[in-house]
Amino acid sequence: MANKGAAILECEDVTVEFDGFKAVQGMNLQLQKGELRFLIGPNGAGKTTMLDVICGKVRPSAGSVTFGGKVDITRKHEHQIAELGIGRKFQAPSIFKDMTVMENLEIAMRQKRSVMATLFARMNSEDEGRLNGQLSMIGLSSKGSWRAGGLSHGEKQWLEIGMMLMQEPEVLLLDEPVAGMTDKETDKTGELLHEIARARSVVVVEHDMEFVRNFASKVTVMHEGKLLKEGSMEEVQGDDRVAEVYLGRRREEHASRSTA
Numbered sequence: 001m002a003n004k005g006a007a008i009l010e011c012e013d014v015t016v017e018f019d020g021f022k023a024v025q026g027m028n029l030q031l032q033k034g035e036l037r038f039l040i041g042p043n044g045a046g047k048t049t050m051l052d053v054i055c056g057k058v059r060p061s062a063g064s065v066t067f068g069g070k071v072d073i074t075r076k077h078e079h080q081i082a083e084l085g086i087g088r089k090f091q092a093p094s095i096f097k098d099m100t101v102m103e104n105l106e107i108a109m110r111q112k113r114s115v116m117a118t119l120f121a122r123m124n125s126e127d128e129g130r131l132n133g134q135l136s137m138i139g140l141s142s143k144g145s146w147r148a149g150g151l152s153h154g155e156k157q158w159l160e161i162g163m164m165l166m167q168e169p170e171v172l173l174l175d176e177p178v179a180g181m182t183d184k185e186t187d188k189t190g191e192l193l194h195e196i197a198r199a200r201s202v203v204v205v206e207h208d209m210e211f212v213r214n215f216a217s218k219v220t221v222m223h224e225g226k227l228l229k230e231g232s233m234e235e236v237q238g239d240d241r242v243a244e245v246y247l248g249r250r251r252e253e254h255a256s257r258s259t260a
């Protein structure tokens with residue numbers, strides 16, 4: 001069981017510049033163990049860039065990201081950060097379409113181990129138990145022998161989440177996991193994220209406000225690279241500045257559409 005209350009990730013004063021343009025400016029984000037956090041904000045707010053910083057894809061020009069209370073990961077490479085236990089899932093699923101669902105999970109499990117162990121290892125009953133447990137958690141128990149390419153869009157996303165979980169990350173970073181999903185798939189994904197957050201910490205960048213309302217306990221709002229507001233969905237929704245940022249955006253979009 002996760003030790004709730006201890007920070008697993010602490011981003012302090014993070015700034016990211018692209019050719020002099022500050023995409024993120026002095027951003028702070030603290031994530032507890034066993035927490036599901038939603039990161040929202042209008043287009044261009046810097047949400048994805050924050051995930052890129054945490055997984056090591058982008059190096060900040062200032063600030064620190066401390067993992068597990070001690071390691072500053074801003075000086076580490078992406079693969080080192082992944083090995084430390086931070087997993088990133090992008091929008092497009094990267095599964096092996098011609099292999100079965102179970103084989104995909106097995107590959108992910110073996111990637112976690114040393115090359116020698118992987119080459120010569122046979123699956124033991126503990127491994128099989130883990131694979132079946134994972135299959136069940138992502139709701140695909142009846143489809144273990146299906147070709148992964150034949151799954152629905154939502155199922156492919158769950159499989160990829162399952163593959164990430166086989167690598168036992170402490171922190172999972174997800175970019176718009178429910179984009180393109182049916183309502184039913186979206187709800188199932190929300191439940192899955194809650195289940196994952198019982199043992200791990202999860203950060204979800206999301207635009208689907210109904211999904212956020214239904215499944216978020218704590219929300220971080222970014223705007224123009226900065227932290228605008230943090231709190232429960234109720235607190236965030238009741239904040240005038242948050243409303244202005246979202247409503248202002250809608251007004252702009254409406255204006256540009258009507259003048260197009």
Ligand SMILES: Nc1ncnc2c1ncn2[C@@H]1O[C@H](COP(=O)(O)OP(=O)(O)OP(=O)(O)O)[C@@H](O)[C@H]1O
Pocket residue numbers: 018023041042043044045046047048049050
């Ligand atoms: N590699 C890059 N080079 C230059 N500018 C970039 C780069 N990546 C992002 N930006 C800019 O940084 C800003 C923040 O982008 P980011 O993708 O982090 O925002 P976001 O909140 O995730 O937006 P969205 O919700 O639209 O995905 C944007 O203005 C974007 O154009």
